[in-house]
Amino acid sequence: MYCATLIFVFSSIFSSGVAYAQTTFDDVFQKANLAVVRLPPSEFPQLPTAIRQELNRRGCTIPQVWGQTNPHNVISGAFLQAAERDWAVLCSIHQISSILIFRNGLPANVTELARGEDYHRLQAEGGDQIGYSREITPISPKTILQYLAWGGEKNSRFLSIIRESKTVSSAKLQPFFYFGRGKWVCVAGAD
Numbered sequence: 001m002y003c004a005t006l007i008f009v010f011s012s013i014f015s016s017g018v019a020y021a022q023t024t025f026d027d028v029f030q031k032a033n034l035a036v037v038r039l040p041p042s043e044f045p046q047l048p049t050a051i052r053q054e055l056n057r058r059g060c061t062i063p064q065v066w067g068q069t070n071p072h073n074v075i076s077g078a079f080l081q082a083a084e085r086d087w088a089v090l091c092s093i094h095q096i097s098s099i100l101i102f103r104n105g106l107p108a109n110v111t112e113l114a115r116g117e118d119y120h121r122l123q124a125e126g127g128d129q130i131g132y133s134r135e136i137t138p139i140s141p142k143t144i145l146q147y148l149a150w151g152g153e154k155n156s157r158f159l160s161i162i163r164e165s166k167t168v169s170s171a172k173l174q175p176f177f178y179f180g181r182g183k184w185v186c187v188a189g190a191d
Contacts, residue, residue, distance in 0.1 A: 032130035033119045037064040038092050044074045051087055054107035060091035060100075063118060066131020077138050079103075080179050090136050092118055099136055099177070101184075113177055113184055139176055 038061035041052040055062075062073045073090035080086055084104040091100045095118045103109035121134040175186050 029119060029122055029130060032122050032132075033095055036066075036095075036118060036122075036132040038062065039064060039071055041089075043071050046076075047074060047087065047089075048105045050107050051089070051102050051105060054102075054110070055089060055091060055100075058091065059093050060089070061093075062090055063092045063097055063121075063132055063134065065133060065135045066125055066129070068135075073134075073136055075136060075138055076105075088136055090134065095119065097121070097134060111184060114175070114186070 040061055041047060041055040044052070044062065047055075062071070064072065074087070076085055076087045078084055078086065079088065079101060080103050087102040087105055089100045089102070090097055096115065097118050098115035099113040101111040101113065103111070118132065118134070121132055122130050123133050125131040177184050177186050179185075
């Protein structure tokens with residue numbers, strides 16, 4: 001009887017310790033999520049006024065990768081047609097982010113990609129630091145050629161592509177998006 005009681009007491013203490021550790025872990029990450037720098041659209045003067053207004057109307061802020069000082073997560077390029085200047089913005093609303101693509105810089109022509117909780121883009125940055133790691137960047141033609149060499153769609157037009165960059169402190173492979181055959185395609189884990 002004593003042994004069974006001792007085991008029960010030990011397992012109860014151990015279980016409550018695990019629950020305490022999990023609660024503490026979640027609390028730390030929730031605090032880190034609240035501390036992510038999220039800039040208002042007005043901090044990006046390169047954005048066309050109409051897009052800034054649309055981002056404000058939606059309630060968007062632009063989350064910033066931990067440790068970077070220059071505003072980022074707003075890019076432009078010919079994502080859909082060679083003669084157009086499109087914009088991509090990582091838009092966070094209530095700590096849920098997605099990539100918004102504004103075709104030809106027009107707020108009426110917007111596509112949303114890769115929606116997800118900001119919390120899931122946090123990572124340990126060394127010591128007791130936890131930082132946000134989601135970043136969008138254009139990717140190079142070299143990467144496109146590598147993708148084709150790996151067996152990608154041979155008939156797709158790669159006018160432009162958007163990459164969710166490698167996380168700041170790890171070598172995780174991140175997806176990239178390209179517009180081909182009239183739709184956005186996500187290629188997971190290409191580097």
